[in-house]
Amino acid sequence: MPLISIRNITKKYHTFNSDWDRFIEAITSGKVKRRQEHWILKGISLEAEAGESIGIIGYNGAGKSTLLKIVLGVSTPDTGTVSINGRVAGLLELGVGFHPEFTGRENAVISCQLLGLDPAEIPPLVEEIKAFSELHEYFDEPMRTYSTGMAMRLAFSASTVVRPEILVVDEALSVGDAYFQHKSMARIRRFREAGTTLFLVSHDPTAIKSLCDRAVILEDGVMIRDGRPDEVLDYYQAMVNRRKKDEEIRQFQGDGVLVTRSGDARMQIASIEVLDMEGRPGRVFKTGETARIRQTIICNDPSVRPNVGILIRDRLGNHVYGTNTNLKKIVIDDEFQVGSRFHVDFDVQLLLGGGTYNVTVAVVDDALHSSHLDWIDQAIVFQVMPESIPDFAGLTPLRTSISYSPGAAPGADVEEAAVAEVHA
Amino acid sequence: MNAVITKVPFAEPLWRYRAFIWSAATREMRLQSMNSVLGWLWPVLNAAALILLYMTLFVEVLKSKLPGSDDSMSYAIYLCVGIINWTYFSNTILRSLNIFGENAMLLKKAGFPKITLPIVVIVSQGVQFAIMLGVFAALLIFTGRIPGWSLLGMIPLLIIQQTIAISLGVLLGTLNVFFRDVGQAAGIILTFWFWLTPIVYPMSILSPNVAAFVTTWNPMTRIMIGYHDIALNNVMPNLADFAGHAVLAIVLSAVAYLCFKRLYSAVQDYL
Numbered sequence: 208m209p210l211i212s213i214r215n216i217t218k219k220y221h222t223f224n225s226d227w228d229r230f231i232e233a234i235t236s237g238k239v240k241r242r243q244e245h246w247i248l249k250g251i252s253l254e255a256e257a258g259e260s261i262g263i264i265g266y267n268g269a270g271k272s273t274l275l276k277i278v279l280g281v282s283t284p285d286t287g288t289v290s291i292n293g294r295v296a297g298l299l300e301l302g303v304g305f306h307p308e309f310t311g312r313e314n315a316v317i318s319c320q321l322l323g324l325d326p327a328e329i330p331p332l333v334e335e336i337k338a339f340s341e342l343h344e345y346f347d348e349p350m351r352t353y354s355t356g357m358a359m360r361l362a363f364s365a366s367t368v369v370r371p372e373i374l375v376v377d378e379a380l381s382v383g384d385a386y387f388q389h390k391s392m393a394r395i396r397r398f399r400e401a402g403t404t405l406f407l408v409s410h411d412p413t414a415i416k417s418l419c420d421r422a423v424i425l426e427d428g429v430m431i432r433d434g435r436p437d438e439v440l441d442y443y444q445a446m447v448n449r450r451k452k453d454e455e456i457r458q459f460q461g462d463g464v465l466v467t468r469s470g471d472a473r474m475q476i477a478s479i480e481v482l483d484m485e486g487r488p489g490r491v492f493k494t495g496e497t498a499r500i501r502q503t504i505i506c507n508d509p510s511v512r513p514n515v516g517i518l519i520r521d522r523l524g525n526h527v528y529g530t531n532t533n534l535k536k537i538v539i540d541d542e543f544q545v546g547s548r549f550h551v552d553f554d555v556q557l558l559l560g561g562g563t564y565n566v567t568v569a570v571v572d573d574a575l576h577s578s579h580l581d582w583i584d585q586a587i588v589f590q591v592m593p594e595s596i597p598d599f600a601g602l603t604p605l606r607t608s609i610s611y612s613p614g615a616a617p618g619a620d621v622e623e624a625a626v627a628e629v630h631a
Numbered sequence: 632m633n634a635v636i637t638k639v640p641f642a643e644p645l646w647r648y649r650a651f652i653w654s655a656a657t658r659e660m661r662l663q664s665m666n667s668v669l670g671w672l673w674p675v676l677n678a679a680a681l682i683l684l685y686m687t688l689f690v691e692v693l694k695s696k697l698p699g700s701d702d703s704m705s706y707a708i709y710l711c712v713g714i715i716n717w718t719y720f721s722n723t724i725l726r727s728l729n730i731f732g733e734n735a736m737l738l739k740k741a742g743f744p745k746i747t748l749p750i751v752v753i754v755s756q757g758v759q760f761a762i763m764l765g766v767f768a769a770l771l772i773f774t775g776r777i778p779g780w781s782l783l784g785m786i787p788l789l790i791i792q793q794t795i796a797i798s799l800g801v802l803l804g805t806l807n808v809f810f811r812d813v814g815q816a817a818g819i820i821l822t823f824w825f826w827l828t829p830i831v832y833p834m835s836i837l838s839p840n841v842a843a844f845v846t847t848w849n850p851m852t853r854i855m856i857g858y859h860d861i862a863l864n865n866v867m868p869n870l871a872d873f874a875g876h877a878v879l880a881i882v883l884s885a886v887a888y889l890c891f892k893r894l895y896s897a898v899q900d901y902l
Binding site: 221294306 | 654890
């Protein structure tokens with residue numbers, strides 16, 4: 208028989224317009240509906256044998272913590288069944304039930320009592336907590352004098368003093384300093400070897416790979432992957448990359464300003480790259496270096512005569528420079544097929560002061576009053592680093608030469624007269 | 632012990648968590664006794680001060696006696712017995728109102744048996760009650776007025792009284808999660824309830840109609856009369872009079888349990 212068996216559980220969170228609505232629904236066991244529903248878990252099934260350890264990964268809001276709460280028994284699923292045969296301990300919220308006025312020792316005693324241990328078993332366990340937490344003489348001081356790290360050490364030591372059959376760990380909870388983290392990981396590992404079933408929620412692939420023999424991905428309340436950790440993590444990595452890429456196109460990096468993209472898509476910009484002169488992708492350039500802004504375009508309608516352009520803006524949105532193939536008298540009139548690709552490189556010498564700049568890229572219809580085929584605002588961001596000792600201040604190094612000669616220059620008298628007038 | 636544990640409902644988790652129940656019940660007193668020289672003596676001193684105040688006021692200053700009694704201490708004893716028992720009753724209800732909010736952290740702990748929480752309330756209030764009763768008993772012994780074996784009659788009355796109290800407390804505490812109004816209203820209702828119970832006044836001063844009403848509709852009336860009979864007349868209460876009370880206590884506890892069971896999942900999401 209599996210130690211944990213979760214069958215097709217669902218969980219909705221509800222919001223109610225009033226407490227009265229909440230009460231009516233609860234007392235009628237939901238026969239009267241007054242709620243607005245948000246699904247958190249949409250039918251999860253999971254079984255775990257003794258000694259198995261399962262890594263749970265997924266984006267924030269995927270339902271991981273709700274699943275853990277249900278395993279812990281502190282939340283009840285709406286439908287489905289959960290059967291658990293053993294004592295569950297959770298490291299979700301450390302320090303549950305600690306009182307700041309009590310000493311570490313008194314809190315450790317209470318923590319043991321909360322495990323339902325026999326009173327005779329408690330004193331040696333308290334000594335064990337003292338030893339593991341390494342609080343030494345602080346153990347007999349009130350908890351209000353503890354640093355956060357010390358409180359965490361006590362909480363971890365106290366909640367893991369007895370090996371549970373099932374341990375639920377949220378890795379977000381990094382306990383204390385690096386030394387203690389290693390120590391607590393070692394304890395979790397020892398539990399696992401002794402037969403504890405482990406549920407580990409983590410964003411850290413190495414933690415999952417080293418501690419788990421199985422991993423699942425939750426996305427949007429559904430378990431979309433269940434298998435060997437390396438395979439599942441690869442899949443997850445691909446998910447993350449895809450999402451990152453999406454974000455790169457959709458979002459102004461850094462500021463989180465949403466990008467507007469418009470156009471009828473008869474021609475589409477498939478990718479935008481900023482390259483250095485060796486052809487490597489780059490985002491950071493020095494003043495005066497040349498950057499290659501490359502647009503790759505897919506043709507969806509061969510009849511279109513495209514005009515491809517760029518617009519560089521500074522971080523305040525000032526237009527710094529813009530141009531297009533039309534202005535530069537470059538004609539793109541090949542015989543395109545549907546799906547054929549071409550790319551346009553803009554080699555721009557960055558005569559710019561230090562700062563970040565964004566590039567808007569566009570392909571418009573040359574014939575039809577420049578109607579947008581594809582237009583992506585703030586598609587990509589690059590940075591210009593000033594020389595370590597810049598020889599100018601401001602937005603752009605205007606071509607400037609300075610000469611010096613002693614004595615008045617010819618015509619200086621006129622200047623002086625003008626200055627004198629202003630002063631008067 | 633094991634045989635008992637498997638037969639009585641809830642006995643197993645309660646026995647297993649007995650250490651926790653005791654430490655949680657005495658938590659407040661322990662916190663108060665910290666960093667104080669007299670520590671544990673303070674609750675006793677508090678009780679003694681209150682009882683001595685009543686004694687001086689009603690025996691020496693106001694010279695109040697119960698009608699038909701020539702004992703100078705009769706009214707003071709009457710009042711103290713009533714107040715000590717009523718305080719246990721009403722504080723049990725009041726402390727249960729926020730039972731879920733106050734213990735939200737514990738309820739989020741895996742495997743924690745929820746049944747311990749009302750027991751913690753009963754025990755913690757019971758400790759206060761025992762201190763008051765102990766001080767009062769000492770005074771009765773000192774003045775030679777301690778009743779005899781009829782004192783044992785307090786036990787069934789207390790069991791009935793506290794079952795009613797904790798059932799009402801859990802019921803109202805559950806509803807109080809949804810409606811804060813319940814807690815507010817409970818305070819007011821308990822004040823009225825206090826004055827509808829013969830604690831400050833003897834039954835004999837009520838008009839027959841009022842006396843009949845108070846005896847029929849207020850379960851605490853008979854219980855109070857029972858305590859008074861024990862303390863003043865050394866008369867064991869007739870348990871047959873309390874059959875209705877026992878039924879009420881059982882029904883109330885069943886209602887409270889079912890209500891709690893039905894609403895608990897919603898309570899969990901609310902915490």
